[in-house]
Amino acid sequence: MFLSMKNKILALFGTISEMLAELGKMSNKSGAIEECSAALAAILNQLDKEESSPPQSKQMLLEIQAAFAALYADGSLINDIAIKTLDKQVKVLRETVAAEIKPKLNIVFFPYKASMWDSLESIYEAAAKDSNCVAKVVPIPYYQLSNDNAFGTYEGDFFPSHIPITHYNAYSLENEQPDIIYVHNIYDEYNTLTRVHEMYFTSNLKQYTEMLVYVPYHVSSFVLPVEGDRSMAYDIPTIKNVDKVIIVNEPLKQMAIRSGVPEGKLLAMGSPKLDALNKALNTEIEYPLEWRERIAGKTVYLINTEVMFFASNVHFRLEWLTHFFNIPRIDNDSIIIWRPHPLTQISVMKYSPNLTEYYVNLTDSIRNKDPLYKHIILDESADYIPALMAADVMITHVGSLLISYLLTEKKVLFWGDKMPENSLVPSNAFYYAFNPNEPWYELVKSFSAGNDPLAENRKGLASKIYVNSDGSSGAKIYQEIKDCVL
Incomplete structure (x- = not known):
């Protein structure tokens, strides 16, 4: 029996008790008794369906059914003492059912x-x-x-x-x-x-x-x-x-x-x-077949763009996205995985319709391995975890993917020149793409040399921010x- 059904049965006992409280005042006593008897029959029918039959509850219910049948057969038996006795039995039965039935x-x-x-x-x-x-x-x-x-x-x-x-x-x-x-x-x-x-x-x-x-x-x-x-x-x-x-x-x-x-x-x-990512961190990841050779031995940059990425400042964002697509030209031993939000195209169609044709052509070109984009993998899969696990550096603004990525403690190239105000992440945990003192292309060269001076600052970061991480x-x-x- 499911919990909702058990609760309905317990509520039905309450209804029977309420009817008994009013029975002495009713003009149609036999009708009220008939309704109570029907309710008890429905409860018994439900108890009979149980895999493990509740014997005590069923025995008490049968006795109460017999008492209601006697009142229905002979109205002269209806008096305050009989009603109180029956009501007490109904309440005891309710408590018995509550204890005896273990719901799913x-x-x-x-x-x-x-x-x-x-x-x-x-x-x-x-x-x-x-x-x-x-x-x-x-x-x-x-x-x-x-x-x-x-x-x-x-x-x-x-x-x-x-x-x-x-x-x-x-x-x-x-x-x-x-x-x-x-x-x-x-x-x-x-x-x-x-x-x-x-x-x-x-x-x-x-x-x-x-x-x-x-x-x-x-x-x-x-x-x-x-x-x-x-x-x-x-x-x-x-x-x-x-x-x-x-x-x-x-x-x-x-x-x-x-x-x-x-x-x-x-x-x-x-x-x-x-x-999900905690599980992945302790499991060997099966990368898509078409990724394996392309990412082997490479520094993998994961570019994450959120759902509203192309909804405003379109030209600025396209310019910088194009810049980041050129990372493999700075570091020959690198490759890009671009993971746009699954609803990006519908967002473009709604908020930047003039960009729709460009976006479709761009994604088609990457998907079809156009030589111009040969160092870019378009990740449109439902499962984002392989991309997070493959990445050595994530290029992103604030978003869910970044938050999951914190668990990996790997490098983040933040899409900005500083950490936003009210951030629970300290400013010295990430690198900044638009930092004039250390621009992104210089950081790429540094990363290719194996440098990561902020590594210690990212350790345990997720657990300091999120409960049960x-x-x-x-x-x-x-x-x-x-x-x-x-």
Whole structure:
């Protein structure tokens, strides 16, 4: 029996007690007794379905059914003493069922993009190991939004092969009534680049569960927002529909509280995305076949561009991206892996439509190994971990990929001339691409010579900023949420 069903049964006992309290005043006593008898029959039917039959509960229930049948057959037996005696029996039965029935948890995960599954995977793994839990992964359909168009998309076929997938058409929220729902997108109608199907808006999901948990698909920045700034982790109207929000650290939790989010909703427990990289750090990585020869013996530079990279300052950003693409011309023993955000093209189409043709041609040229871009690998895979593990240097601004990369303690060439204000990362941990005293091309030469004077400053950095960055976040989130619902 799932927890939701057990709770319904316990609530039904409460309804029977309420009806008994009013029975003496009712004109249609036989009708009320008939309703109570029907409720008891439904409960007995449910108990009969249990794999391990609860004998004490069933025996008591049969006795109470007989007592109601006697009252129905002879209304003269209905008096205060009989009602009080029967009500006491019902309450004892409720306590017996509560103690005797050990429920399982019915849990569903509703991811929408395969590349973002890592934000939920380690929670799912903890649930899958729990014999008192049934967990399903149901990738949901979504729309890619571009100006006036909405492109329906489903990525269930792109999830890791070891994850059992349930198609959304085969999963009924109404029938399942899950005890816990995990999601990594709560933006509903407020998202501008993607939008999950309306059936999976938080306002609808909340109708079917007592525990809707939001685990952000990104890892919140180590640059704390200033008062008044919006933070995607929690500052959105749909937060009212969510029961728990997973926050990566205590400073962000306190900011969320100051922004009006009830403290009881917030759990500072880190991010399962960091669990994925922790696992990779202790596992031999299988690189894509086409990468192996190209990266062997090379200094690998990973260029990470976020989803809104081309939405503003387009010419400036293109200029510098082109500069960085030329790193292999400075260091012959280097190669570039460029990993644009999975939604970059839809972002370009929406915010910089004049750039669409250029972007498509650029990515096609790299993808097709145009000689002009022979030292560049375009990484469009759902799994970002091989790129992080292959990289010797990451060129990036603030973003989730950088945060995961902190665990590797490898070199970062930060896309700027200094660390942003309110950063939890100290300024002496990264190198700066636009530092006039040590420009990026000089740094490239230094890196090729094996120099890394800031290496010591990056040791243990992730653990100083993020809770449970040791790979335990997902398991701890699962246990905390389980304890909450039980």
